[in-house]
Amino acid sequence: MYSIAEFAQKIWKVAVECIRVLKPGKHCAVLMGDTRRNKHFVPITPRVLMSFLEAGFILREDIIKLQWKMKSTREKWFGKKYDFYLIGHEHLYVFRKPEAGEKVTKFRESMKWW
Numbered sequence: 148m149y150s151i152a153e154f155a156q157k158i159w160k161v162a163v164e165c166i167r168v169l170k171p172g173k174h175c176a177v178l179m180g181d182t183r184r185n186k187h188f189v190p191i192t193p194r195v196l197m198s199f200l201e202a203g204f205i206l207r208e209d210i211i212k213l214q215w216k217m218k219s220t221r222e223k224w225f226g227k228k229y230d231f232y233l234i235g236h237e238h239l240y241v242f243r244k245p246e247a248g249e250k251v252t253k254f255r256e257s258m259k260w261w
Contacts, residue, residue: 155194162202171246174207175199180237192238200259204242205251212237 149157165175179195181188200206214235245251251258 151189151191151194154191155198158195159198159201162199162204165199166202166204166244169244171244171249173244175204175242175244177240177242178212178237179240181234183234188234192240196238196240197259199240199242203245203259205245205254206240206257207243208239208241210239210241212239 169175177195177199179192181191183189196206196209214237245254
């Protein structure tokens with residue numbers, strides 16, 4: 148099992164490779180969920196999002212996928228039984244690689260901003 152720091156480093160490498168091989172103007176989608184360790188929420192999805200933005204992608208969409216058919220989702224409101232709420236959603240990030248020479252300033256709020 149990877150630590151979160153190791154996972155973040157590996158997902159950044161994936162993002163860099165994705166932007167390298169993807170044709171300009173094309174899209175890349177990543178479905179990712181968060182997790183829990185020791186009954187505490189571990190936010191993985193923001194790390195994935197930031198890795199792809201750092202690699203140079205533009206965020207096109209963030210689609211929240213609710214997990215309705217899972218047993219754990221049906222029981223998510225039994226917080227007292229588990230001593231925490233179960234995670235009932237995932238993020239589907241849709242990224243776009245900018246065209247060569249494209250003026251991306253109009254997308255600056257959907258890109259890396261630091």
